[in-house]
Amino acid sequence: MEHLVSSWYNDRSLPESYILPPEDRPGMLPLGKNIPVVDLGAHDQTDILQQILEASQEFGMFQVINHGVPSNLIDEAMGVFKEFHALSAEDKAIETSKDPDKSCYMYTSSHNYATEKYHFWRDGLFHHCNPLEKYIQFWPEKPPKYREVVATYTAELRKVVFRILEFIAQGLGLNPDHFSSELCENQVVLVNHYPPCPDPSLTLGLCKHRDPIVINILLQSDVYGLEVLKDEEWIGVEPIPYAFVVTLGVLMQIISNGKLKGAVHRVVTNSNLARTTATFGLHPLYETLIEPAEALVDASNPALWKVGVVSKESEEESKESFATTPSSGGEEGRPANMPLVKSHSSDFLVPVDISGVLPLPSPSSSHHYQKRVIAVTPTVPATLGSHRSAHPIVKAKALSDRTDNPEQNPTKNGQKTHHTRPHAPPEFFA
Numbered sequence: 429m430e431h432l433v434s435s436w437y438n439d440r441s442l443p444e445s446y447i448l449p450p451e452d453r454p455g456m457l458p459l460g461k462n463i464p465v466v467d468l469g470a471h472d473q474t475d476i477l478q479q480i481l482e483a484s485q486e487f488g489m490f491q492v493i494n495h496g497v498p499s500n501l502i503d504e505a506m507g508v509f510k511e512f513h514a515l516s517a518e519d520k521a522i523e524t525s526k527d528p529d530k531s532c533y534m535y536t537s538s539h540n541y542a543t544e545k546y547h548f549w550r551d552g553l554f555h556h557c558n559p560l561e562k563y564i565q566f567w568p569e570k571p572p573k574y575r576e577v578v579a580t581y582t583a584e585l586r587k588v589v590f591r592i593l594e595f596i597a598q599g600l601g602l603n604p605d606h607f608s609s610e611l612c613e614n615q616v617v618l619v620n621h622y623p624p625c626p627d628p629s630l631t632l633g634l635c636k637h638r639d640p641i642v643i644n645i646l647l648q649s650d651v652y653g654l655e656v657l658k659d660e661e662w663i664g665v666e667p668i669p670y671a672f673v674v675t676l677g678v679l680m681q682i683i684s685n686g687k688l689k690g691a692v693h694r695v696v697t698n699s700n701l702a703r704t705t706a707t708f709g710l711h712p713l714y715e716t717l718i719e720p721a722e723a724l725v726d727a728s729n730p731a732l733w734k735v736g737v738v739s740k741e742s743e744e745e746s747k748e749s750f751a752t753t754p755s756s757g758g759e760e761g762r763p764a765n766m767p768l769v770k771s772h773s774s775d776f777l778v779p780v781d782i783s784g785v786l787p788l789p790s791p792s793s794s795h796h797y798q799k800r801v802i803a804v805t806p807t808v809p810a811t812l813g814s815h816r817s818a819h820p821i822v823k824a825k826a827l828s829d830r831t832d833n834p835e836q837n838p839t840k841n842g843q844k845t846h847h848t849r850p851h852a853p854p855e856f857f858a
């Protein structure tokens with residue numbers, strides 16, 4: 429594990445490696461702007477649905493209040509998250525190295541600490557949570573209540589997030605249980621910790637990015653830090669006690685065929701307060717192929733993208749390949765800064781234009797947030813947003829071995845699952 433910020437930041441000026449180029453530093457924000465707050469306890473369900481839909485279209489992000497998660501449970505969860513990050517570096521290392529398959533681990537800045545050009549002012553504790561019986565044995569046992577509290581907390585969050593997903597599905601005109609599928613079965617907790625920072629004007633806690641998942645439920649502490657980009661302007665997300673921030677990820681943008689937005693966001697640091705936050709993120713099982721929902725595609729609304737999601741193995745590999753790509757070169761036609769994403773069982777390389785879809789690369793350093801999506805092929809020119817594009821060459825696996833066999837592709841509630849593209853050309857892969 430690299431050196432966690434929390435183990436050395438005290439009494440030091442900001443190291444050079446954390447100082448961002450002027451254009452990437454946080455600047456002044458417009459006053460008086462905020463993101464929508466949806467009252468999930470309100471009577472009028474149609475109104476709730478409408479508010480969620482509008483916020484998802486405009487911001488890709490909103491806060492929810494009266495969501496039903498008891499406030500004492502939220503306090504307890506935040507308590508154990510903070511206690512964990514207050515442990516010694518040795519204890520943190522021991523508590524996060526119980527699973528040889530690394531379903532629980534810690535890192536600092538991004539996954540590419542060793543090779544990124546700039547670092548970010550955050551430590552992260554990551555672990556899987558679904559199915560609980562499989563993963564809880566690898567969670568930290570310090571603080572002693574961590575497992576019990578986080579198991580209860582994530583069970584409650586699951587109810588909230590699937591309720592929100594039902595609203596979203598209905599709002600899109602899909603079956604209410606559209607997301608109660610392998611699209612959201614991979615469920616992970618990421619506990620971020622941003623220690624007080626010697627100079628918040630020069631660095632960031634997290635770079636500008638979109639989450640590489642379907643949806644994220646964030647518990648932010650009472651310390652300000654999160655900002656979302658709307659119409660080329662950063663808007664601060666004010667902490668509201670016991671509220672959750674719901675962030676739509678890039679995969680929701682794709683599933684909704686561009687109707688909803690994956691929020692572009694970043695985290696700023698604070699000079700005298702530490703900030704601890706926890707995300708509960710939902711994304712597809714490994715190797716699930718996802719694409720715009722069938723019901724949202726027709727002659728006048730063609731599918732905007734085809735997408736593959738990496739396997740666990742290639743996720744591991746991609747950490748390295750992202751790290752080495754800028755200097756290694758090698759593949760023809762690949763610009764020096766083009767990230768390379770590898771798939772473990774592939775025979776050929778396909779360059780794909782993912783502009784408009786993938787989580788944004790960090791302005792100057794890692795491609796950490798791209799690690800789960802290996803291939804996105806716009807079928808019509810991408811229309812979403814003006815941001816830096818990345819053009820990975822994807823070592824791809826042909827889909828020719830996929831079939832429509834119902835045993836291989838079980839249906840759920842009579843619905844087709846999302847991982848079959850039997851007739852897809854080889855560029856569309858997982």
Ligand SMILES: O=C(O)CCC(=O)C(=O)O
Binds near residue numbers: 639694707
């Ligand atoms: O800590 C926060 O406020 C946001 C964290 C975040 O964006 C992430 O973990 O992807």
Ligand SMILES: [Fe+2]
Binds near residue numbers: 637639693
């Ligand atoms: Fe994020």
